[in-house]
Amino acid sequence: MRVLLVEDSKTLCQTVGNTLRRSGFAVDICQDGEAGLWSARSPDYDVLILDIMLPKVDGLTILQRIREAGRDTPVLLLTAKTDIPDRVKGLNTGADDYLGKPFALEELLARVMALVRRRYGQAKTNLTVGGLVIDRAARQARFQQIPIDLNAREFSLLEYLSARLGEVVSRSHIEAHIYDEQVEPASNVVDSAICILRRKLADAGAPPLIHTRRGQGYVFGPDQSCPPSADN
Amino acid sequence: MPSISRQLTFSLLAVFVGLFGTFGIYFYISSQKALRNQFDEGLRLKALLLMRVTEQRNHDLRVHLPLIKLPAFLQEFSAAEGRSAFQFWNARKETVLRSESLGQTQLERREDVARDPFAWDLTLANGRPGRALRMKYIPRLDAEHDPDIAPDEVTLVVASNRELLDDALFWQQITFAIGLTVVLGVVGWLVPAILRHGLQPLRRLRVQAEQIDAHSLKERIPTQGMPLELAPICDCLNGLLSRLEHSFERERRYSSDVAHELLTPLAELRSLCEFALRYPDSDQRESIEQSLAILLRTEKVVIMLMDLCRAEQKNARAEACTETVAVAAFLAGRLHGLEAGAAARGLSFRSTIPETAQVRADPTLLGSILTNLLSNAIDYAAPGSEIQITWTATESRFQLAVSNEAADFSRDDLPHFFDRFWRKDKARSGSGHSGLGLPLSRELAQLMGFTLTAESPAEKRVTLVLAGALPAS
Numbered sequence: 001m002r003v004l005l006v007e008d009s010k011t012l013c014q015t016v017g018n019t020l021r022r023s024g025f026a027v028d029i030c031q032d033g034e035a036g037l038w039s040a041r042s043p044d045y046d047v048l049i050l051d052i053m054l055p056k057v058d059g060l061t062i063l064q065r066i067r068e069a070g071r072d073t074p075v076l077l078l079t080a081k082t083d084i085p086d087r088v089k090g091l092n093t094g095a096d097d098y099l100g101k102p103f104a105l106e107e108l109l110a111r112v113m114a115l116v117r118r119r120y121g122q123a124k125t126n127l128t129v130g131g132l133v134i135d136r137a138a139r140q141a142r143f144q145q146i147p148i149d150l151n152a153r154e155f156s157l158l159e160y161l162s163a164r165l166g167e168v169v170s171r172s173h174i175e176a177h178i179y180d181e182q183v184e185p186a187s188n189v190v191d192s193a194i195c196i197l198r199r200k201l202a203d204a205g206a207p208p209l210i211h212t213r214r215g216q217g218y219v220f221g222p223d224q225s226c227p228p229s230a231d232n
Numbered sequence: 233m234p235s236i237s238r239q240l241t242f243s244l245l246a247v248f249v250g251l252f253g254t255f256g257i258y259f260y261i262s263s264q265k266a267l268r269n270q271f272d273e274g275l276r277l278k279a280l281l282l283m284r285v286t287e288q289r290n291h292d293l294r295v296h297l298p299l300i301k302l303p304a305f306l307q308e309f310s311a312a313e314g315r316s317a318f319q320f321w322n323a324r325k326e327t328v329l330r331s332e333s334l335g336q337t338q339l340e341r342r343e344d345v346a347r348d349p350f351a352w353d354l355t356l357a358n359g360r361p362g363r364a365l366r367m368k369y370i371p372r373l374d375a376e377h378d379p380d381i382a383p384d385e386v387t388l389v390v391a392s393n394r395e396l397l398d399d400a401l402f403w404q405q406i407t408f409a410i411g412l413t414v415v416l417g418v419v420g421w422l423v424p425a426i427l428r429h430g431l432q433p434l435r436r437l438r439v440q441a442e443q444i445d446a447h448s449l450k451e452r453i454p455t456q457g458m459p460l461e462l463a464p465i466c467d468c469l470n471g472l473l474s475r476l477e478h479s480f481e482r483e484r485r486y487s488s489d490v491a492h493e494l495l496t497p498l499a500e501l502r503s504l505c506e507f508a509l510r511y512p513d514s515d516q517r518e519s520i521e522q523s524l525a526i527l528l529r530t531e532k533v534v535i536m537l538m539d540l541c542r543a544e545q546k547n548a549r550a551e552a553c554t555e556t557v558a559v560a561a562f563l564a565g566r567l568h569g570l571e572a573g574a575a576a577r578g579l580s581f582r583s584t585i586p587e588t589a590q591v592r593a594d595p596t597l598l599g600s601i602l603t604n605l606l607s608n609a610i611d612y613a614a615p616g617s618e619i620q621i622t623w624t625a626t627e628s629r630f631q632l633a634v635s636n637e638a639a640d641f642s643r644d645d646l647p648h649f650f651d652r653f654w655r656k657d658k659a660r661s662g663s664g665h666s667g668l669g670l671p672l673s674r675e676l677a678q679l680m681g682f683t684l685t686a687e688s689p690a691e692k693r694v695t696l697v698l699a700g701a702l703p704a705s
Contacts, residue, residue, distance in 0.1 A: 009496060011522055015503035022511060053492070080495040083488075101499035105506045 001046040001116050001156060001163075002026040002177045006036030006062065007078065008054050016049070016078075019105045020112065023139060024152035024159070026180035033057030040066050044176035045073050047115045049108075052079040052090070060093050067094040074115035078103065113137070120163035127162050130222035132206045134162050143204040153178065154197050161210065161220035170217035194218060237431055241424050248419040252412065260408045264401055268363075271397045272351045275365035279349075279390040281305065282318055283367070286388075289374035290381050293322050295329045308392070309333050314358045316392040323384035333357065339389040342366055356393060364391035433459050441469060449477035489653035490537065493666060497530040536668040539600075540652070543675035554680060556703055557598060559589040559632065563621065566602045570610055578616040585623040591630060592703040597676040601684065604669040605696050609636040612694070630702050635695035641688070649686040649696075650674050670696075 003025045007013050010031065017027045028045075030036040033054035040048055040062055048066075052059040063075055074096040079086070082100030090098050096118070097111050113136060117123065125137040133142040139155055141148045150158065160177050161169060171190045179189070198210050211219045285296045300306060308316040309331035319330035319339040330339070337357040342350060349367045356362040366389045373383055440453045452473060455466045501523055508519040563585060574581065591598070609619045613636035624631040648654040653667035670684075677684040682700035689695055 009500055011500040011526065012503055014522075015500075015507040018514070019503075019507055019510065080492045080499065081488075082495075101495050102502040103499060105503055105510065 001160060002028070002044055002180060003047045003049060003112060004028050004030070004036070004039050004042075004045045005049045006030045006033065006040070006054060006059065007049070007051045008032065009051075012078075015105065016108065019109060021180075022152060023109055024156035025112070026156070026178055028180050031055075033059065033062055037062045037065055040073070041069060041071065043071070043073075046119055046177060047112050048073050048075045049078050049112070050075055050095075052077060052081050052086075060090065063090075063093050063095060074119050076108075076111055076115060078108070110137075116163070122163065127165075129162060129165065129220070130207045130209050132201065132209060134158060141201075143201070143206045146204060148200055148204040148206075150197070150200060154193065154200065157193055157197055161218065164220065166219065166221045168213050168216045168219050173217070236434075237427055240427050244423045244427070245420060248423065249416060252415050252419065256408060256412045256415075260404070263404055267397060267400055267404070268351075271363060271392075271394065272365060275351065275363065275390050275392055276349065276367070278305070278316065278318075278392070279365055279367045279388055282320075282388060282390065283369055283371070283386075286320065286369075286371040286386060287374045288371045288383055288386075289377045291384070293320065293328045293371060293384065293386060294374070295320060311335065314356070316390065317356065317362075318388065318390045321387040323386070325387075328386070339364060339391055341387055341389060353394065354391060356391060360393050361395060361398060362391045363394040363397065364389050433462055437462060437466065437469075444473065446480060449473055449480055486652055489667075493533055493653065494530065497526045500526050533666045533668065536666060536672055540668060540672045540675060543672065543679055554592045554594055556590050557593050557595055558587070559591055559623065560585040560587050562595070562598065563602060566599060566606060570603070570606050573607075574610045574619070577610065577613070579610060579613050580618050581621060582618055583621040583623075585621060585632070589623050589625065589630070590703060591700065593680050593682075593700075597680055601673045601676050601698060604673045605634040605698070608669060608696070609634050612636065612638045612641070614639045614692075625702060628702055630700060632698045633695050635689070635693060637692055638694045639692060641692055641694050643688050646686050646688055650684075 001024070003020055005013060005017055005020070005027055007016070007029070008031050013029045013031060017029050020027045028039060030039050034056040036050070036054065036059075037057050039045075040050075050059040050062055054062075059077060059079065063077070066073065066075075075094065076097040076099060077090045077095045078099050078101065079090075080101040087098045087100075096115055099108060099111060113125075117125070117136065125135065127134045127136070131143060135142065136159060139152070141150055141155060141158055157174065157178055160174065174190045174193075178193075194210060198208070201209060207222065209220055209222060211221070213219055281300060281302075282295070285299045287294045287296065297306065307313050309318060311332040314333035317331045317333045317339060319334065320328040321341060322328050325341070327338070333356075335357045340354065342352060345352075345366075349365055351363060351365045354362050354364050366387065368385055368387050370383045371386050377383075437453065437458075444451050444453075452470045453466045455463050455470070458466050504519045504523050504526075508514060508516055560583070563583065567581060606619075613619055617637045620633075620635045622631075622633045622635070624633070650671050651667075652671045655667045670686075674684040677698060677700075680700065682698055685697050685699070687695045687697060
């Protein structure tokens with residue numbers, strides 16, 4: 001999942017960005033409102049984290065502009081302006097969540113994950129497909145109660161594919177949502193990542209869940225005879 | 233607490249009670265006297281009638297009652313009715329004639345009182361209360377009176393029952409008492425009622441003023457329909473509210489800015505600590521170094537805030553310790569520490585301060601002001617431009633100006649230069665400027681009796697001017 005962080009504090013950009021990256025998110029960072037507005041118009045982001053008081057263009061203006069442009073990307077306002085009128089104004093402008101400074105990184109992470117789930121219409125934190133349990137809260141995949149050893153990006157790939165359950169997901173979409181600007185994916189990076197993920201799932205004994213559609217991309221899901229189920 | 237309403241009520245009541253009381257008592261006494269005079273006049277008429285039928289022949293005094301053709305009048309003196317009485321005395325104080333109504337009793341002559349005619353109260357022979365009138369006169373002389381004999385002085389006392397008079401006086405007293413009570417009652421009710429009505433706008437004003445609190449300072453007291461006397465008070469109150477609103481707004485903004493200024497570094501510190509704890513494999517030294525940098529930045533803001541608070545206290549003026557400072561050398565010392573920053577941005581300095589320029593100032597405060605002005609110029613000057621430091625002096629005053637080109641500057645920014653926490657860009661953190669330097673500098677300048685102002689002599693140019701009195705040569 002890809003997150004855009006627009007924050008003028010260099011320290012917060014660093015700590016929040018690294019925390020999100022280590023949790024498997026692809027993170028792009030803008031330190032002023034002008035660059036933030038330009039980036040936020042992109043459809044590739046699953047969540048936007050916006051500070052309100054930003055150089056050049058403030059966070060509320062960015063929010064207003066992207067909503068006017070028809071972007072429905074979930075937005076979390078991360079700001080020191082924590083008075084009720086400020087919160088109300090932020091939410092009424094189109095924000096999906098509001099977190100005041102100072103904040104706990106853990107809470108920020110949980111809120112970002114909740115926004116991602118909401119974006120893909122999944123209220124529950126666990127998804128079970130073909131016996132494979134994808135635990136978004138614990139950032140872990142299990143098959144028959146045994147955890148599968150996936151790194152953050154591999155889990156993120158699995159999470160993204162599972163979020164688009166049953167849909168054909170193109171390579172470019174995977175690239176856009178899994179890799180940030182810090183990574184310059186080679187032409188076969190998605191295929192390699194899919195290959196590794198398939199192998200790890202197979203090693204754990206899971207049935208084939210990632211199916212290739214030639215010339216289109218990949219479909220995640222069980223065989224037609226094995227419908228998906230979700231539990232808490 | 234003194235109350236206008238109570239004071240006016242008491243004053244008006246005292247005035248009305250005094251006026252009505254005095255007038256009432258005067259009226260009461262006058263009417264009592266008039267009633268008695270009227271009664272006495274009746275007695276006098278009776279006496280005159282009796283005097284007309286009195287004749288003296290030699291030493292003999294005769295009273296011809298039958299000459300009085302008024303049976304009802306004579307009936308009053310009869311023993312049967314007994315409502316009136318009379319008695320004549322000759323000059324030898326011998327009773328000449330007295331009415332039947334006296335029976336065996338005598339009327340008094342009241343020789344102890346010289347005034348004549350004289351009236352007094354007494355008890356009649358029948359035990360009833362009466363009033364008597366004594367008159368002394370020279371009777372008519374009979375035709376056969378010896379002219380050699382001098383006429384005698386006759387004393388006549390006429391008395392009448394005064395029960396009717398007493399009744400009249402009694403009812404007059406009752407009427408007066410009731411009247412006075414009613415009048416005072418009406419006044420006692422009317423005066424507070426009128427005052428209440430008259431002071432209603434004042435009460436309305438009080439209620440309106442009471443309803444305004446710290447959260448409703450935008451409200452104003454309506455002056456429409458307000459009495460002429462209260463309109464200026466309303467205007468003053470509205471002016472005060474306006475100033476309060478402005479002041480509260482500034483304080484609210486200030487508190488919010490202080491909170492924001494401290495919340496951001498707190499958020500940074502917290503995230504750094506949490507990140508270091510969450511990921512022990514991360515660069516811990518870098519986290520600590522960043523934390524220290526944030527702490528030092530925050531410390532600077534807190535110290536500036538404290539300096540600003542101290543400078544805003546008026547009694548701090550006494551602490552400013554002035555001495556003669558050679559401005560050119562002093563400024564050179566300050567520039568020394570800032571040259572590296574200026575060079576990094578390709579800035580140069582041009583100073584026109586003569587070596588002889590001197591001011592009376594507290595070196596610590598002046599140093600802080602100059603450092604702030606120069607730092608601002610270095611940070612906001614257009615890259616590669618020249619920062620001009622000029623000195624202008626008259627006989628008694630000096631002006632030290634620091635001027636620089638500023639690409640982002642707009643003349644609309646000038647009024648905000650000395651607002652606490654104001655920055656051209658609203659973004660707060662990471663800029664190295666807290667927005668406290670210029671407000672603090674101005675407060676410090678005022679402590680030394682100087683002024684610090686901002687001007688824009690040309691488009692995209694900012695000049696900060698420190699001005700004050702020159703030391704006496």
